[in-house]
Amino acid sequence: MARTFLQVSNADYLQRTWQAVMDAIVDGKQGKTRIRWERAVKDKAFTSIRTLPIVETKAETLLAVLKQGGVATNIFLRRLHNYALGMNWLLAPVIPNRQWPKVEFKPKRAITADEHLRIIEREKNNERRAFYEACWHTGAAQSDTAGLCAENVDWQTRTLTFFRMKTGNKSQLEIGPELETVLRSLPASGPLFPNLSKVRESDRATEFKQRCRGLEIEGVTLHSYRYAWAERVQGPLPIQSVTRSKPSVMAAKLSAVPTRGTRISNFRR
Structure with missing residues (x-):
């Protein structure tokens, strides 16, 4: 019922893609943060979802993106996902918070x-x-x-x-x-x-x-x-x-x- 209501009240609901989410976030950033986001959304791992409507996204789709990318992919895809949720462009999480793959950073060390x-x-x-x-x-x-x-x-x-x-x-x-x-x-x-x-x-x-x-x-x-x-x-x-x-x-x-x-x-x- 909620989806039917949104279809009627928001013409963009069914057509809004993940690229639109990326563009919206970048437009709201400034300075170095904007540069960082502009670089992040060019991640090749995002290619498969750029034109994918948000409402048609399945957990398996995002997990495949995460598998293809690296640490940065995980961090920024989660931010994209949460932004879409916050804007009510998603009715429910595609991947529940507790099921989101843990970010594992590479060991860091001092230069000798x-x-x-x-x-x-x-x-x-x-x-x-x-x-x-x-x-x-x-x-x-x-x-x-x-x-x-x-x-x-x-x-x-x-x-x-x-x-x-x-x-x-x-x-x-x-x-x-x-x-x-x-x-x-x-x-x-x-x-x-x-x-x-x-x-x-x-x-x-x-x-x-x-x-x-x-x-x-x-x-x-x-x-x-x-x-x-x-x-x-x-x-x-x-x-x-x-x-x-x-x-x-x-x-x-x-x-x-x-x-x-x-x-x-x-x-x-």
Whole structure:
């Protein structure tokens, strides 16, 4: 009866496809979130459901999509499904919440000192090499590192201060000798990484992956620099005080993270 009512009251009910759901979500996003969604909906695993009317979707159909895709497919398909439910474009869940396949992330690890040295020794581009060095010494997220400016550096107090793009939280780190060497090699005003600051986060990640592949280094990403930094830091402070990442993801890698003022650049590689 409910379906009959919707057929009469909403002419789009029977024709609305999963592509329409994707378009609706993307249209409502801005900035980096929009870019992330635009990239996500291009997932080849979604090809089989793009033109499929939502009301004709069976659980087996979505499970087949999940089987074909990866972790990101699972995450974004579930969001598409829940969005359609929230908009009343679905009368009931296609896959009940408890039956939705669990997302299983690949194990994450820190980049080792040897791996880092191999990467920077092979890197011919001065700016990119300094960028990887800055990631190693600061443990900052790649977007925060790429966005650093000379104005973030206070040589009188020997501190590097910036606000995290993701959370807006303030981070302040003491500049040790090794980090100083890196910073002194960068522009004295404006962006420290004038070219990389204009590159998309995904492109910086891809470039790093290419470097790792060329050196046969597996299992690391730019985020691995954050794990490596945290593993070098000692102290009984809470995990989320600096990283601001979910404990479920970071707890296995971090035993202690300081809030500020850590002499991070004095740890030996």
